[in-house]
Amino acid sequence: MTDLISYELLLSVAELGSIGRAGEAHGMSQPAASARLAALERRVGVPLLERTPRGATLTATGELVASWAERVVVEAAHLATSIESLRTDRNSQVRVAASLTIAEYLVPRWLITLRAQEPSVTPTLSSGNSADVSASVLAGRADIGFVESPDVPSGLEHRGIAHDELVVVVAPGHEWVGRTITARELSSTPLVTRESGSGTRRALERALGSADSAPPLLEVSSTTAIKAAVGGGMAPAVLSSLAVSAELTAGTLVRVRTEGLDLRRSLRAVWPTGTRPNGPSSTLVTIAVAAAES
Numbered sequence: 001m002t003d004l005i006s007y008e009l010l011l012s013v014a015e016l017g018s019i020g021r022a023g024e025a026h027g028m029s030q031p032a033a034s035a036r037l038a039a040l041e042r043r044v045g046v047p048l049l050e051r052t053p054r055g056a057t058l059t060a061t062g063e064l065v066a067s068w069a070e071r072v073v074v075e076a077a078h079l080a081t082s083i084e085s086l087r088t089d090r091n092s093q094v095r096v097a098a099s100l101t102i103a104e105y106l107v108p109r110w111l112i113t114l115r116a117q118e119p120s121v122t123p124t125l126s127s128g129n130s131a132d133v134s135a136s137v138l139a140g141r142a143d144i145g146f147v148e149s150p151d152v153p154s155g156l157e158h159r160g161i162a163h164d165e166l167v168v169v170v171a172p173g174h175e176w177v178g179r180t181i182t183a184r185e186l187s188s189t190p191l192v193t194r195e196s197g198s199g200t201r202r203a204l205e206r207a208l209g210s211a212d213s214a215p216p217l218l219e220v221s222s223t224t225a226i227k228a229a230v231g232g233g234m235a236p237a238v239l240s241s242l243a244v245s246a247e248l249t250a251g252t253l254v255r256v257r258t259e260g261l262d263l264r265r266s267l268r269a270v271w272p273t274g275t276r277p278n279g280p281s282s283t284l285v286t287i288a289v290a291a292a293e294s
Contacts (some may be wrong), residue, residue, distance in 0.1 A: 004076055005288035006040040007069035009033055009049060011059070014066050018055040096125045097142035099149075099188045100197050100223055101256070102267060103127035104164070105242040107146065113287045114280065121280045129221070131198035137270055144281040145270040146288070148199025148205050148240070157275075158268040159211070161175065161285060162292035166203060166258040166263035169248070171233045180257040182206060190217035192229045192237040203265045204238045 005026065012022035041048050043082040048062035058066055070262025094114075098107050103125060111123050126136065130149035137145040138155050145156075152158045168186060170176050187208045194201040205213070217235045220226050223243050230237045231252050247253040269285045271277050278283050 002102065003036075003040070004073060005249040006036045008065075008073055009037055010062065010066055011070060011073065013056050013275075014063070016057050018056065019049075045102050051254070054219075056092065069246075072294040076137065078234050079166050088208070092280075093144045094121060095141065095222060095282060096123055096284065097133040097144075098125065098127055098146040099130045099133050101164070101240045101243050102146045102244060104223070105240075106267075108286055109119045109286045110291060113124045113291070114284055117281060118280060121283075122272055123280070123284075124152065129195065129197045130202070131197035134270060137272060140272075144272075144277055144284060147268055147270055148265065150199075151202065151204045152268065154269055155273050156270045157273050158270045159285065160266040161269050162267040164265050165208070166200065166238050166243060166265055167241050167263065168231055168236055168238050168258055169227075169244050169253040170256055171231055172251065173233065173256050174236065174254070176236065176256045177254050180259050182259055183261040186236075186258065187213045190214045190235055192216070192218045192235045194223070194226065195219050195221045200238070200266075202239060204263070207239065207261055207263055213237070225294070 009022050009026060010020075012025050013019055016022050016025065019034050020030035020036060022248070023030050026033070027037075037232070044061075044065060046061045047059050048065055048093060049056045096107065096111075104127070107125060111125065113252075114121060114123060126142065127133075129135070130147040133142070133145040133147050134149075134153045135158060136142040138153070146161070147158075148164070168176075169183070193204070196219075198221075199220055218229060220229065223239060226237050226239060227244065227247060229235070231247070236256070244253055248255055269277070269288065285288075
């Protein structure tokens with residue numbers, strides 16, 4: 001019963017009256033079609049066709065087998081159509097998980113471009129820190145993830161999609177305004193920071209070397225809250241240049257120059273090892289890379 005093509009050939013012989021024409025309808029030669037039908041007769045154990053110089057007709061047993069096979073063939077076609085519909089529906093959706101900075105300052109523009117290119121796609125976006133995003137992708141809750149962390153957990157493959165730079169920011173009246181601070185000075189200063197698991201915090205720790213760093217003055221899971229705390233004079237912070245661009249332009253935060261410190265980092269797309277982004281996920285990665293290069 002796994003060889004549905006032979007049963008389809010049998011039905012075509014009944015309709016067209018010829019093995020050759022039945023084979024042509026299924027994209028095969030007359031000898032190939034004849035061999036399939038002969039093998040079917042051997043499996044069934046009784047003659048199904050009467051072969052004559054003018055063509056072929058079904059025997060009485062062949063008519064009976066054909067009536068049974070027709071229902072199976074129709075249901076198999078329905079199954080194939082249903083699976084294709086399911087695949088199409090699946091490909092019309094994309095679940096995106098992104099770390100906070102990427103989710104707030106980059107993904108919206110990418111999704112606008114995605115919708116313009118593929119209007120039938122319905123994207124959903126969830127945000128969290130980089131550890132949360134990686135966990136979502138690993139658990140299958142997201143089709144594609146975008147992270148800021150310099151480390152990618154095992155079980156995930158990744159591709160760089162953009163570059164970013166962390167910057168030291170303070171309130172306008174802070175003593176660091178107009179100065180250039182060293183890595184040691186920054187490391188020894190209690191900062192307002194993101195929570196553990198944040199890509200921004202992990203990138204800062206890697207840049208500083210965490211052995212002698214002062215503990216945070218305040219840990220916050222919201223970039224907006226960090227900017228408010230810094231602007232209120234609580235302490236300096238290190239944030240993405242994307243996140244503080246508007247505040248630096250407005251003068252509500254001031255960027256502090258540094259020396260001996262490389263705060264550049266890569267932003268990455270992540271997906272499960274052994275797979276590749278496909279459909280809208282692949283398109284979204286392409287859009288993200290193109291946006292960074294433009």
